[in-house]
Amino acid sequence: DEWCADNLKYFADTFGKENIVAAHLHRDEETPHIHVTLVPIVKGERKRRKREEQTKKRYRKKPTDTARLCADDIMTRLKLKSYQDTYAEAMAKYGLQRGIDGSKARHKSTQQYYRDIQKLADSLKSEVVDLQQQKETAQEELRRAKKEIQTEKLKGAATTAATNIAESVGSLFGSNKVKTLERENTALHREVADHEETIEALQDKIQTMQTDHNRQLLDMQQKHRKEMADKETKHKEEISFLKTVIAKATAWFPYFREMLRMENLCRLVGFDERQTATLVSGKPLEYAGELYSEEHKRKFTTERAGFQVMKDTTDKTKLVLAIDRKPIAEWFKEQFDKLRQNIHRPIQPQRKGRGMKL
Numbered sequence: 001d002e003w004c005a006d007n008l009k010y011f012a013d014t015f016g017k018e019n020i021v022a023a024h025l026h027r028d029e030e031t032p033h034i035h036v037t038l039v040p041i042v043k044g045e046r047k048r049r050k051r052e053e054q055t056k057k058r059y060r061k062k063p064t065d066t067a068r069l070c071a072d073d074i075m076t077r078l079k080l081k082s083y084q085d086t087y088a089e090a091m092a093k094y095g096l097q098r099g100i101d102g103s104k105a106r107h108k109s110t111q112q113y114y115r116d117i118q119k120l121a122d123s124l125k126s127e128v129v130d131l132q133q134q135k136e137t138a139q140e141e142l143r144r145a146k147k148e149i150q151t152e153k154l155k156g157a158a159t160t161a162a163t164n165i166a167e168s169v170g171s172l173f174g175s176n177k178v179k180t181l182e183r184e185n186t187a188l189h190r191e192v193a194d195h196e197e198t199i200e201a202l203q204d205k206i207q208t209m210q211t212d213h214n215r216q217l218l219d220m221q222q223k224h225r226k227e228m229a230d231k232e233t234k235h236k237e238e239i240s241f242l243k244t245v246i247a248k249a250t251a252w253f254p255y256f257r258e259m260l261r262m263e264n265l266c267r268l269v270g271f272d273e274r275q276t277a278t279l280v281s282g283k284p285l286e287y288a289g290e291l292y293s294e295e296h297k298r299k300f301t302t303e304r305a306g307f308q309v310m311k312d313t314t315d316k317t318k319l320v321l322a323i324d325r326k327p328i329a330e331w332f333k334e335q336f337d338k339l340r341q342n343i344h345r346p347i348q349p350q351r352k353g354r355g356m357k358l
Contacts, residue, residue, distance in 0.1 A: 003094055007034050010090045014083065015074070016041070029113065040071040258319040262309050265321055268294055269328070279321065284308040293332040300335040 004025060011020055021037040081101070088098035099105070108116075249256045259280055266276040270292050271285075278285050288304040305324050312318035312327075320327045 003091075004034065006090060006094075010087060011036050011038070014086065040069060040074050041067050042070050042073045043067055254317065255319060258317075259309075262319050262321060268292065269321070270299075279307060279309050282309055291328075291332075293336070295329070296332060296336050298336075300332065300339075 008020075008023060011023070015038050019039045019041050021039060023037070024035045026033050026035060085098060088096055246256075253259075263276055263280050266279050270290060271279065271287070275285055275287065285307045286304055287307055288302060290299040290301050292299050302323070307321065307323055307328075308325075309319055310322050310325070312320045320329075322328065323331045
């Protein structure tokens with residue numbers, strides 16, 4: 001074709017028609033290409049002539065225009081690049097573009113080409129299988145559709161037959177019977193319509209009730225949130241007021257906080273509410289029983305002793321709970337030391353009785 005002819009013309013113009021031995025078109029790859037076999041016959045002085053003259057070697061001189069066989073002259077780097085440029089210009093009308101000059105791209109190897117072909121073949125096989133399955137599915141749907149059409153035709157035929165039978169029966173029983181059936185049919189249709197209207201009215205009523213319920217629920221939620229916000233605000237105000245009162249009481253009564261601490265200590269030790277009130281008021285109290293020590297995590301028993309809240313002798317701004325005018329912390333420590341001494345007291349060995357010797 002024209003592309004092959006243009007290729008042969010390019011090779012003839014470039015290398016000489018008389019030097020072309022053969023040209024074969026190949027289609028074994030993705031892009032068709034031509035293999036050209038040519039004889040590298042050139043004319044002109046050899047490139048090594050000057051080097052030979054410099055080394056002063058004697059060679060028989062030949063005419064410079066003599067034809068000679070030399071592949072080196074037509075396969076130089078510059079000429080190969082020139083062939084790429086001129087060939088691209090000659091084949092431009094077929095959409096061929098010159099490759100990037102100096103590109104580091106590499107041609108695809110034959111092995112890689114055949115590997116890609118194999119992958120493509122496998123992919124095509126998979127697509128063929130999918131298409132076959134789609135074809136079978138389509139055929140199955142077509143058979144089902146034909147069957148449904150046949151069924152519809154049978155239903156239509158049955159309806160027609162039923163109509164014909166009804167007409168025949170009507171003719172047998174007379175026109176009065178048919179009119180009666182028509183009136184009953186009309187009454188049934190009217191009853192169905194009434195029921196449908198009733199159902200529609202009930203649905204509207206249900207929708208209205210649902211809307212009202214949602215609105216009431218929303219109102220209740222908003223009211224509840226408002227009440228909670230008001231309670232929280234009131235609670236914060238009360239706390240603020242109590243803090244103010246406590247601050248004033250602390251300023252007016254220096255022992256106010258200490259009295260609160262003494263009340264808590266009395267309850268922790270084991271006094272009841274009445275006994276605690278007596279002690280916090282500064283009055284003496286006689287007590288016999290168990291007393292709990294938070295420091296030692298245990299109870300200690302005391303005989304009848306006198307208790308009273310007094311000023312701390314080491315710090316006049318503090319109050320202490322005293323037992324027989326001794327701070328209860330010291331009394332607890334003494335009781336604990338006594339208990340520990342009793343536990344670690346060594347046991348006296350028993351003396352052996354003297355027996356009678358026989």
